[in-house]
Amino acid sequence: MSDQQIDQSKRTWLIASSCAGAVGGVAAAVPFVSTLTPSERARAAGAPVEVDISAMQPGEKLTVEWRGKPVWIVRRTPEQLASLKKTDPQVVDPESKRTAYPIPTYAHNPHRSIKPEYLVVVGICTHLGCSPGEKFKTGPQPSLPDDWQGGFLCPCHGSTFDLAGRVFKNKPAPDNLEVPPHMYLSETRLLIGDDKKA
Amino acid sequence: MAEFKEAPADASAGVKLLTWVDNRFPLTKLYKEHMSEYYAPKNFNVWYFFGSLAMLVLVIQIVSGIFLAMHYKPDANLAFASVEYIMRDVPWGWLVRYMHSTGASAFFVVVYLHMFRGLLYGSYRQPRELVWIFGTLIFLALMGEAFMGYLLPWGQMSYWGAQVIVNLFSAIPLIGPDLSLMIRGDYVVSDATLNRFFSFHIIALPFVLVGLIAAHIMALHEVGSNNPDGVEIKAHKDERGIPLDGIPFHPYYTIHDLFGVAVFLIFFFAVVFFAPEMGGYFLEANNFIPADPLKTPLHIAPVWYFTPFYSMLRATTDVMILVLTLVVGLAIGAVWLRGAGLSSKVKGGVSVVLLVIAALLNIFEAKFWGVVVMGVSVVILAGLPWFDRSPAKSIRYRPGFHKVLYAIFVVDFLVLGYLGIKPPSEIGTLIAQAGTLFYFGFFLLMPWWSRLGTFKPVPDRVTFTPH
Numbered sequence: 001m002s003d004q005q006i007d008q009s010k011r012t013w014l015i016a017s018s019c020a021g022a023v024g025g026v027a028a029a030v031p032f033v034s035t036l037t038p039s040e041r042a043r044a045a046g047a048p049v050e051v052d053i054s055a056m057q058p059g060e061k062l063t064v065e066w067r068g069k070p071v072w073i074v075r076r077t078p079e080q081l082a083s084l085k086k087t088d089p090q091v092v093d094p095e096s097k098r099t100a101y102p103i104p105t106y107a108h109n110p111h112r113s114i115k116p117e118y119l120v121v122v123g124i125c126t127h128l129g130c131s132p133g134e135k136f137k138t139g140p141q142p143s144l145p146d147d148w149q150g151g152f153l154c155p156c157h158g159s160t161f162d163l164a165g166r167v168f169k170n171k172p173a174p175d176n177l178e179v180p181p182h183m184y185l186s187e188t189r190l191l192i193g194d195d196k197k198a
Numbered sequence: 199m200a201e202f203k204e205a206p207a208d209a210s211a212g213v214k215l216l217t218w219v220d221n222r223f224p225l226t227k228l229y230k231e232h233m234s235e236y237y238a239p240k241n242f243n244v245w246y247f248f249g250s251l252a253m254l255v256l257v258i259q260i261v262s263g264i265f266l267a268m269h270y271k272p273d274a275n276l277a278f279a280s281v282e283y284i285m286r287d288v289p290w291g292w293l294v295r296y297m298h299s300t301g302a303s304a305f306f307v308v309v310y311l312h313m314f315r316g317l318l319y320g321s322y323r324q325p326r327e328l329v330w331i332f333g334t335l336i337f338l339a340l341m342g343e344a345f346m347g348y349l350l351p352w353g354q355m356s357y358w359g360a361q362v363i364v365n366l367f368s369a370i371p372l373i374g375p376d377l378s379l380m381i382r383g384d385y386v387v388s389d390a391t392l393n394r395f396f397s398f399h400i401i402a403l404p405f406v407l408v409g410l411i412a413a414h415i416m417a418l419h420e421v422g423s424n425n426p427d428g429v430e431i432k433a434h435k436d437e438r439g440i441p442l443d444g445i446p447f448h449p450y451y452t453i454h455d456l457f458g459v460a461v462f463l464i465f466f467f468a469v470v471f472f473a474p475e476m477g478g479y480f481l482e483a484n485n486f487i488p489a490d491p492l493k494t495p496l497h498i499a500p501v502w503y504f505t506p507f508y509s510m511l512r513a514t515t516d517v518m519i520l521v522l523t524l525v526v527g528l529a530i531g532a533v534w535l536r537g538a539g540l541s542s543k544v545k546g547g548v549s550v551v552l553l554v555i556a557a558l559l560n561i562f563e564a565k566f567w568g569v570v571v572m573g574v575s576v577v578i579l580a581g582l583p584w585f586d587r588s589p590a591k592s593i594r595y596r597p598g599f600h601k602v603l604y605a606i607f608v609v610d611f612l613v614l615g616y617l618g619i620k621p622p623s624e625i626g627t628l629i630a631q632a633g634t635l636f637y638f639g640f641f642l643l644m645p646w647w648s649r650l651g652t653f654k655p656v657p658d659r660v661t662f663t664p665h
Contacts, residue, residue: 033380036394042384063492068386070492123492127565129365130358130494155496156362157512158622172515174563 048193050185053118061134063123066192070123070131071180073190080136080163081117083149084110087162092169093176100175101126104195107179112164120182120192121165123152126175130156136163152177232419237444238451239425241660245319246423247458248312254459255305256411262298263400270350272396274389277352278488296474302344303480304466306503309337313579317604320591321424327583329421332414334580339410341576343403344503346395349387353485354495360395361387362498366511369566386491427660428591434659443660479619497621505618506611507572510637512622513630514568519559521635522567526556571634578641585644590653597651603640610636 046067056062058077063070088094088110096103096112106114113119123131132152140146143153144160152161157172165177181195205217220226230236269288271280284291313333316322322330349360364387368378383390422432422441431441445451475481479502484495500508530552533545540548559567590596593604614633617626 036380036383038379038382038384039390042388042390046385065492068384068388068491127365128362130362130498131492133494133496155494155621156358156498170516172565174565 046193048191051190051192052188053190054188058117059136061136064192066122066180071192072119072121072123074119074163076111076117076119076163080150081111083138084162084164086147086149087151087164087166087168090168091162091166091176092174094166096166096176096179098175101178103176103179104181106195110164112166112176112179114182114184118190119164120179120190122178122180124178125154125156125159125173126167126177127154127157127159127171127173130154132159132161132177135160232415233448233452234446236419236447237431237441238423238447239431239441239443239660240445240450241425241427241443241662242423242451242454243426245311245315245426247455247462248308248315250455251308251458251462252305252312253411254462255301255308256407258297259301259305260404262294262301263404265294266298267400270396272350272393274352274392274489277350277392281351293470296470299481300466300470300474300476302347303476303501303503304469305340306344308462309340310503313337314608317582318593319424319426320428320586320588320593322583323424323428323586323591324583325421326418326424329414329417330583331580332410332417334577336407336410336414337579338576339403339407341504343399343407344501346399346403348501349392349395350399351485352392352489353482354487354489354493355482355485355498357387357489357491358494358498359500360391363500364391366569366572369563369569371562371566374566388491424591425660426592427594427657429656429658429660431660443662499619499621502615502619505616506614507575507618509614509618509630510575510634511568511572512618513627513634514564514571515627515631516564518631518634519564519567521631523556523559525635526552526559575634575637578638581641582644585641586648587645588648588653590656592656595654595656597653599651600648603647606636607640610640 049064049066049071051062051064051073053062053073053075056073056075058075059080060075062073064073065071092098094110096108103112111119112121125132132154135141135144135148135153136150138148138150141148143158149162151163152165154160154173159171159173160168161173161177162168165179167173167176180192182190182192183195185191202221203217205214209217216226266284269280269284269291271277281295284295286292288294316330316333345360345363349356364378364381367381368374370377379385381391382388383394422430422444425431425443431443434442436442469476469480475483482499482501484498487495499505530549533540533548533552537545537548588596588600593601610633614630614637617630617633620626
């Protein structure tokens with residue numbers, strides 16, 4: 001250690017200039033970190049997708065891509081719709097009350113859709129983002145309970161969802177499948193990604 | 199600054215050149231410090247090969263990586279095909295690529311053995327704490343490097359593996375969703391993600407790795423190597439100040455390590471030539487299918503070297519949170535009942551901290567704690583120098599039950615790794631939960647158990663018989 005006297009005014013200026021330098025360093029980091037966020041092109045790619053559902057038969061599932069994610073459209077049979085009554089007590093959030101994902105108000109019902117017949121959900125598990133597979137066949141089968149009413153099974157961590165995309169209790173996924181904003185342009189034309197009146 | 203030296207007038211041109219360089223760059227000094235006058239204990243055994251082998255694998259990865267980058271295209275539309283192009287059309291491209299993919303697994307094999315050596319002989323104990331901490335950081339950087347590299351072939355496993363791991367970050371409260379968005383650079387794993395992972399994989403992380411390895415070796419050469427007996431060779435020096443039990447690293451250990459390199463390369467190239475996929479453990483079958491963002495493969499699992507930690511993530515369910523809360527409760531009880539030497543202020547403080555942890559455990563979702571458990575299971579290694587209170591560094595002089603605990607720890611780690619490869623099952627989760635508790639218990643209770651038992655007397659000098 002030096003026994004020289006500390007020059008207080010020099011020290012003040014050293015501290016001040018170091019602080020100014022640190023502020024500059026942080027400011028310089030802002031543009032670099034900002035480049036990591038989604039680009040304008042990625043943001044713009046979220047444009048709505050129009051789907052023709054006129055050819056869909058009851059019990060069929062159609063997958064379309066919206067914002068790089070699979071969106072499922074399922075035309076449910078009357079039996080499948082009836083099964084939602086049975087699964088009501090077995091699911092975590094039957095009325096879609098949780099707010100972790102923005103669920104449009106027209107999905108705050110047991111069938112989670114505008115028209116009871118058609119289900120429109122994002123096919124991405126709310127646990128860690130795998131895409132569940134369809135298990136529409138009812139009854140006992142591997143990885144599923146014996147009273148299976150039809151629904152979806154996530155291959156990654158075993159979460160199960162009913163035919164309204166509602167997650168069953170005691171599964172890793174905390175939330176029901178996300179419902180994208182969507183609207184009917186006509187009886188057979190569906191717009192996914194936008195629900196405002198054009 | 200060293201003073202300017204003159205080579206004798208009749209010296210050879212080589213000596214003159216070296217003197218010229220030494221006056222401008224500490225070449226001879228560095229060579230002596232790190233090679234010819236770095237004295238390593240003479241009783242190294244087979245466990246001491248893995249440090250230099252890790253360096254060898256690093257070189258293999260860098261060299262093969264440079265050549266792969268000449269043909270690879272970091273573009274979601276071209277990546278998969280460019281890897282197949284390397285495999286089929288680039289002359290010898292298959293060899294370079296298989297060296298790189300096998301090298302990734304070999305890196306972890308070697309590094310796990312290298313770390314286990316440290317555990318066996320207490321190599322992290324004073325004064326080598328920083329050597330160990332740099333090592334833990336190297337391990338973390340290596341995990342990042344491997345994870346990002348695995349996305350590049352753009353196969354199904356690449357894609358969905360990245361999707362799951364990046365989504366882990368979204369479990370962090372408040373900042374999570376934005377953080378994972380920033381990592382991906384898009385709303386799903388996409389071209390933007392691939393491109394940035396490529397940049398991290400070939401530029402940022404290799405620099406970090408090399409820097410950390412330099413720090414690891416500088417710290418090691420400052421304090422000197424530990425040895426299988428865990429005694430300090432610097433305690434006994436001859437009249438010239440050279441440790442009596444030390445031998446110069448060069449030529450003794452350089453030649454010794456060359457033998458290790460030869461044996462290692464036999465195994466390494468046996469895999470490269472005859473089993474590059476290693477039955478689906480080094481290269482997974484699903485990764486030979488191009489990435490499909492609309493369809494998840496039926497079974498997805500990380501590559502084998504991540505599975506012990508991945509198992510612990512999966513083991514953290516609601517039931518596990520309940521168990522962990524109970525454990526925290528037990529810890530509070532232990533503080534008050536057994537913490538006789540502590541003042542009531544300390545007891546109160548520790549209890550408050552533990553109560554806060556217990557409360558947080560139940561406030562946030564199990565999904566978040568799974569991520570925490572996985573992260574802590576790696577970072578906890580850095581605490582070893584402070585957890586281990588054993589009077590003897592080396593396992594050789596520690597009580598029999600310590601060896602049993604170490605053996606169970608190894609089995610536990612392997613079982614966790616095995617379970618992580620398998621699809622989730624009820625019995626598997628139960629075993630993984632028990633395994634996770636043991637894993638953390640092994641480390642967190644070490645300050646107590648490592649002191650217990652009858653220790654054998656530690657010798658003054660290393661045990662070594664000339665041969």
